[in-house]
Amino acid sequence: CLISIVDISKPRYVRVNTLKLDLKSALQELGKQNKVHEDDMVPDLLVLPPGVDLHNHPLVLNGSVFMQGKASSMAAAALQPEPGWEVLDACAAPGNKTVHLAALTHGKGKILACELHKERVQRLKETITLAGAANVEVLNEDFLNLNPKHTSYSKVRAILLDPSCSGSGTSAVRLDHLLPSHGAGNDDAGINRLIKLQAFQKKALAHALSFPAVERLVYSTCSVHQIENEDVIKSVLPLALSLGFQLATPFPLWARRGLPVVEGSEHLLRTDPAEDKEGFFIALFVRKSTIAENRP
Numbered sequence: 001c002l003i004s005i006v007d008i009s010k011p012r013y014v015r016v017n018t019l020k021l022d023l024k025s026a027l028q029e030l031g032k033q034n035k036v037h038e039d040d041m042v043p044d045l046l047v048l049p050p051g052v053d054l055h056n057h058p059l060v061l062n063g064s065v066f067m068q069g070k071a072s073s074m075a076a077a078a079l080q081p082e083p084g085w086e087v088l089d090a091c092a093a094p095g096n097k098t099v100h101l102a103a104l105t106h107g108k109g110k111i112l113a114c115e116l117h118k119e120r121v122q123r124l125k126e127t128i129t130l131a132g133a134a135n136v137e138v139l140n141e142d143f144l145n146l147n148p149k150h151t152s153y154s155k156v157r158a159i160l161l162d163p164s165c166s167g168s169g170t171s172a173v174r175l176d177h178l179l180p181s182h183g184a185g186n187d188d189a190g191i192n193r194l195i196k197l198q199a200f201q202k203k204a205l206a207h208a209l210s211f212p213a214v215e216r217l218v219y220s221t222c223s224v225h226q227i228e229n230e231d232v233i234k235s236v237l238p239l240a241l242s243l244g245f246q247l248a249t250p251f252p253l254w255a256r257r258g259l260p261v262v263e264g265s266e267h268l269l270r271t272d273p274a275e276d277k278e279g280f281f282i283a284l285f286v287r288k289s290t291i292a293e294n295r296p
Ligand code: SAM
Pocket: 090, 091, 092, 093, 094, 095, 096, 097, 098, 114, 115, 116, 117, 120, 141, 142, 143, 144, 162, 163, 164, 165
């Protein structure tokens, strides 16, 4: 049951790094050699024809644009951090979404980029340098060990949690045959891996919800599996509600929403590997600001 999802008929996307280049100039530069237009939903995302190879384009090499798919660009955009906010990127390397957050906050405020694995921290730092993102602080830590009550995190108003996942939405081979709901369920190693990933994803999401000043939280994966997506949301939803969070609807005009296995699934966002080139999942939690209420 191996289904290829590589589709060269789909457009190419680049995200303009507005820390280095404005949208108009990027359109002009890229338009010299290719047809290019703005995406209709995701700000600062440009659409180019299928098959265009930009790996060696000067704007890519100098960090003015990032080759980032539409679905993965939606995660930081859904978080909508405001300039001046402190934002925590809980699982940050290689840093594509970290530098997107830096651009969305216009380089103002602070992005805390947390990454467990030392060897991946190096790659994260390279991405940050390439993007010219000066307001990012890198933490080589286990996100689960960050103490939400510590004063270092008392002003964190938004968290992006893009944890390790199976990557089943981006690999060339679908893993659906590993899931019990898809019949076979006879690959114990595959199932065990998904169960382990889910255990971490649930723990990390519950941990993220416990940061006291957080008012917007995005949970995202590049997995197509319910077990890593809707099931994770379902398990933390009672905790989220008890802490004053609600599910909100990122990109309301986007048609593909969550599987109807959890209350509020219509708020969840899915992209489809075949239709949208990448299989992605986004959940957005919001709660009323406590910081604003405490202002004199
Ligand atoms: N958001 C990144 C991006 O868009 O470039 C991709 C993140 S990747 C899906 C997940 C990352 O989380 C990996 O780099 C992994 O090493 C890191 N990670 C895994 N467990 C972690 C933990 N307990 N604390 C912090 N980072 C962790």
